Amino acid sequence: MLRVQGLKFLDWEEIELEMAAGEIVAIQGQSGSGKSLLLRAVADLIPREGEAFLEGVACSEFSPTDWRRSVCFLSAEALWWVDRVGDHFDKTVPEERLQRLGLASDCLDWEVSRLSMGERQRLGLLRMLDREPRVLLLDEPTSNLDSETSVAVEALLLEYLEENQAAAIWVTHDDSQARRLGSKVYRMAGKKLEVVT
Numbered sequence: 001m002l003r004v005q006g007l008k009f010l011d012w013e014e015i016e017l018e019m020a021a022g023e024i025v026a027i028q029g030q031s032g033s034g035k036s037l038l039l040r041a042v043a044d045l046i047p048r049e050g051e052a053f054l055e056g057v058a059c060s061e062f063s064p065t066d067w068r069r070s071v072c073f074l075s076a077e078a079l080w081w082v083d084r085v086g087d088h089f090d091k092t093v094p095e096e097r098l099q100r101l102g103l104a105s106d107c108l109d110w111e112v113s114r115l116s117m118g119e120r121q122r123l124g125l126l127r128m129l130d131r132e133p134r135v136l137l138l139d140e141p142t143s144n145l146d147s148e149t150s151v152a153v154e155a156l157l158l159e160y161l162e163e164n165q166a167a168a169i170w171v172t173h174d175d176s177q178a179r180r181l182g183s184k185v186y187r188m189a190g191k192k193l194e195v196v197t
């Protein structure tokens, strides 16, 4: 589904990655090792060499907007550009999704400024799913969450990947999360991507 070929940014070594529909690839590595840069490079958000292919079609064949809608990067700190939470969503978020993630049923009417870090993270994730991406580039998507809410986020994401035959690259500092979710686990170290399992 997603193939990354000879991807190179700054002075990191070339990166090759391939993932199938429904698959999660987990990426670990010390702080500053280049995990976020890799996700941004795949999303075509930073200057890079090499190519990424979605279902065989090169990134360069897409408009930048179409690529980023299909291969969607979720930053650890999602950006919010208007005051009201609900104005960031194209569609109505099913009440059941809010409930599953422990979010208040009226949170779409809230001001962004009142959101806690964990609420921002969960709503950023729902906003991403609202756009129905084919590939999810997740930068520590549960870093601000308690363990129970993290489990709920994991379950929702697994369900989304299965139902939509989408794929994800999941950056995490949590070893057990990487092993639990990743069909392959990689580590960024020494400016290169190494296979762990």
Ligand SMILES: Nc1ncnc2c1ncn2[C@@H]1O[C@H](COP(=O)(O)OP(=O)(O)OP(=O)(O)O)[C@@H](O)[C@H]1O
Pocket (backbone or CB within 6 Å): 010, 029, 030, 031, 032, 033, 034, 035, 036, 037, 038
């Ligand atoms: N435009 C740039 N030019 C040079 N160096 C940069 C640039 N952008 C980021 N870096 C550096 O690249 C390194 C990797 O950054 P990155 O954000 O990918 O780390 P990370 O592995 O995601 O870390 P963390 O786990 O702390 O989030 C950092 O040292 C960062 O300062």
